[in-house]
Structures are given as C-alpha cells and as structure tokens.
Amino acid sequence: MKKTQYGIRAMWWGLAERPDELGARFLETLDKLEPLSPAMNNWLLVDFVDLVLRPLTEVRSGIADLVLKNVGRDDDDEVDPREGYWMSAEGAESKKGFKTPRSVEVSIRSGSQWLNDAEICVGGIGRPADPALATYPIYRGALEILASTWPCPWVEAHAFRPNFPPLKPATIPLTAARELDPPRETYYFPWMLYLSAPLAAGLEPPKDLLREATPGGGMILSAVQDRLDPDNPDHTRRARLLQTIIDQRLPPDPVARLGMATPPARIGPY
Numbered sequence: 001m002k003k004t005q006y007g008i009r010a011m012w013w014g015l016a017e018r019p020d021e022l023g024a025r026f027l028e029t030l031d032k033l034e035p036l037s038p039a040m041n042n043w044l045l046v047d048f049v050d051l052v053l054r055p056l057t058e059v060r061s062g063i064a065d066l067v068l069k070n071v072g073r074d075d076d077d078e079v080d081p082r083e084g085y086w087m088s089a090e091g092a093e094s095k096k097g098f099k100t101p102r103s104v105e106v107s108i109r110s111g112s113q114w115l116n117d118a119e120i121c122v123g124g125i126g127r128p129a130d131p132a133l134a135t136y137p138i139y140r141g142a143l144e145i146l147a148s149t150w151p152c153p154w155v156e157a158h159a160f161r162p163n164f165p166p167l168k169p170a171t172i173p174l175t176a177a178r179e180l181d182p183p184r185e186t187y188y189f190p191w192m193l194y195l196s197a198p199l200a201a202g203l204e205p206p207k208d209l210l211r212e213a214t215p216g217g218g219m220i221l222s223a224v225q226d227r228l229d230p231d232n233p234d235h236t237r238r239a240r241l242l243q244t245i246i247d248q249r250l251p252p253d254p255v256a257r258l259g260m261a262t263p264p265a266r267i268g269p270y
Helices: 019-036 056-069 136-149 174-180 233-249
Strands: 005-013 044-047 052-055 085-092 103-110 115-122 154-160 188-195 210-213 219-222
Touching (some): 005 136, 019 056, 019 085, 019 103, 019 136, 044 056, 056 085, 136 154, 136 188, 136 219, 154 233
Antiparallel strands (some): 005 115, 005 154, 044 052, 188 219, 210 219
C-alpha cells in the first residue's frame, strides 16, 4: 500500500434541517457502520465547543443538544445556523485503538444553506489504514451508508497519495500556486462512485466498470472489486474511466474541493 490512503466523501448544496433531525441521522449512520468492522465501534463524538470527546453511550439520548452546540459560525465567529452543524465521531475496536491505522473517522456538516459535506476515513485523516480495513466490502458498504442516509447527490470512494504535490516554497505568489499544481490524476484515484438518479440519467458506463442500480434510480459504479492499487496499471486505467464520468457528470465548481461539483441536495431515496 506504500503511503496510499483511502477515503469517502460527498457534497451537496443547501438543505436547512433541524438539529434533532440531523442528530438522529448521524446516530443512524454510526449504527449502520458498526456491522462493517469492529473498528467502527466504541464511538467518541466531538464536542467542538468544549473541545472534548464524549462516548456515544453518554450523548445518545441528548444527541440533538450536542448537534445544536456544534452549530456553525460566520466570519465574525458568531453563531449562524445557516452555516449548518458539525458532527464528528471516531471509532475503534478498543479504547486503545483511537488515532491509529485501525480507527475510523466520520465527519459530517449538514443543515447548511450553502455547502454541506460528509467524509469517512478508515485509519483516520492523515493515517494510512491497516490493510485489513482498506477493503472493498468495507468501503463499498460505507459508501452506500452515506448515500442512503444523507441527501447526497453523489458519493465517491477514492485512493490518494498524501503529501503530493510537495509543499511549495513560501516565496511562490498565491496567484501562481494553482498554475503550479500537478494534474490531479497523478495523485488521486477514484475507486467507487454513487450517482443519484438525475446525475445517472442516460449514463452507459464502460463494460470494465461494475454497475449496480440503487432503489431510487441511482447508480453505484466500481473500478475494481478489490483494494484499489495506484501501482497497478489496470487499476489506474479503470480509475481513469471513473474519473471521466466524474468530469462529465460533475463539472468543476470553484467552491468545492478537488474540483468536484456541488449539485443540490438529493430529494427522495438514493
């Protein structure tokens, strides 16, 4: 696996929701994830105000209060529900397993009138996963859990090589930084992709990609049914097929990370 990391992410634009609704959906997400791996247990939830981690068993009954506490803030650091609410949890197989390659991080911002997003990272952000956890079944299951639980118009699982490109010297003008970035395909490799019904309409994916229909008329595409290996030429070829679909169905949006578009929140089943 070298330094390859794996993640899942989704974005959607604008859908105001109440803290109690969001809290219930966050709990549903964590509960659905638990059967995928023992690493998705013993959840600790982040209290962004007091900067502490609270066991799920301690806050489950008052999850709406915790979500309300983690309300977004505006540029003046004033509470602004229009910015949405932050929900974050870390799971591990045991109490000693947090912040290790065998832990899991789930981070969701929702309820915003503007940008909302969700991420799942096995191993944790910045820590390559234990190979036993970076598996197709685990990531395929987690992708579908996000797609079915949150109003995501798309969800993507991917492999990437961290710390690439190398950090730029501080003397490089900010206006020139984007021009010096290497092509995204040199460090970023799509693995699986969910598209909602409007985004999947009329799509006939290449035969080299696994295609699965979803209950709401959407589609889940997989480059390989194994751990995606950026050093495997056939894996990278299939990843590029997925990238082509991403480029066609999700045109670049300057407000989103890594060039991914941010369509409106999905209404209805996935």
